Amino acid sequence: MKLMVVEDDRIIATGLEYSLQQEGYEVVLAYSFQEAKKLITNNTFDLCLLDITLPDGNGYEICKEIKKDQDIPVIFLTALEDEVNVVMGLDLGADDYVVKPFRIRELISRIRSVLRRYHKESEENxxxxxxxxxxxxxxxxxxxxxxxxxxxxxxxxxxxxxxxxxxxxxxxxxxxxxxxxxxxxxxxxxxxxxxxxxxxxxxxxxxxxxxxxxxxxxxxxxxx
CATH class of the missing domain: 1.10.10.10 (Winged helix-like DNA-binding domain superfamily/Winged helix DNA-binding domain)
Known part of the structure; x- marks a missing residue:
């Protein structure tokens, strides 16, 4: 399965890429809103992990772009102080959120849970x-x-x-x-x-x- 990770902190992004690849996922990284927008246009993803705060925009706008044309699950990666605003992301169609700092096993569990829910809802007989x-x-x-x-x-x-x-x-x-x-x-x-x-x-x-x-x-x- 192919995941897009949008995270401007390159150390966090690289760590996520490595951990998710170890679980068998194909991972594509974006460090900004513009990079993410190009990736959405030219790729099909099974799930997107979105940081809320980006240098040239925010995860909410990326979520809008994703949900506008495709039914792809979205999980927000949010700092503790942003948690109060995560309801905005859920209203935009996001499926879950994980508060930083998080344990990688928790994140992977959330990813699997969201993917199972999507597959169950869309599963063909x-x-x-x-x-x-x-x-x-x-x-x-x-x-x-x-x-x-x-x-x-x-x-x-x-x-x-x-x-x-x-x-x-x-x-x-x-x-x-x-x-x-x-x-x-x-x-x-x-x-x-x-x-x-x-x-x-x-x-x-x-x-x-x-x-x-x-x-x-x-x-x-x-x-x-």
Whole structure:
């Protein structure tokens, strides 16, 4: 997922960029209103983090620009003394705000919460991956209109990849997402077996997979 961070303090911005990239997000930085405006015009983002006070404007104006043409979630980064004014941002359509100084884990939790809410509200029941259809509400998978029967582990693995379409997930991220709470042991070797089984059931070419792709040295992904 692609995030825009608008923050004029370059040390804070760089720290945010590093921490968010460690969580698997693609991050684009802007240090001013004008830089942010250009980025909004030329890019599509999944979420925007906006500092309120900028050298040539403010986060409220950026929020207006974002919400004018696109339904993109916005989180304000606000200094404690600005908190009283955050209601203005919420009235403009912002989804949340975090008061500085903040803990990075808190911010990441807020980001995930907002993204989950957006995806739940806009989620399509049917997601197409090539000639495979994922029916979200029914928890069913079809290929060429014929149902594919997956085990619970295979289904969880597929949904991990589907829910992060376009994002490369490391093997560790996948293992954390499919860990069986009932106690079944899932390790790195087991993950390789599940990936192979999933590809076979989806009819993916094991020698040259096009649905569940291997990103060598990093992990796996499903394209948007």
């Amino acid at each position: 049917i997601i197409n991956i090539g000639n495979v259809e994922v029916h979200i509400r029914e928890n069913r998978i079809y290929k060429n209109k014929e149902e594919i029967i997956l085990t619970s582990m295979e289904y969880r693995l597929l949904m991990q990849l589907v829910n992060h379409r376009g994002q490369v997930l490391t093997r560790n991220q996948l293992l954390e997402g499919i860990w069986d709470v009932s106690g079944d042991f899932v390790n790195d070797n087991t993950l390789t077996v599940y990936i192979k089984r999933l590809r076979t059931k989806l009819g993916d070419d094991l020698a040259n997979p096009t649905l569940v792709k291997t990103i060598r040295g990093i992990g796996y992904c499903i394209d948007k």
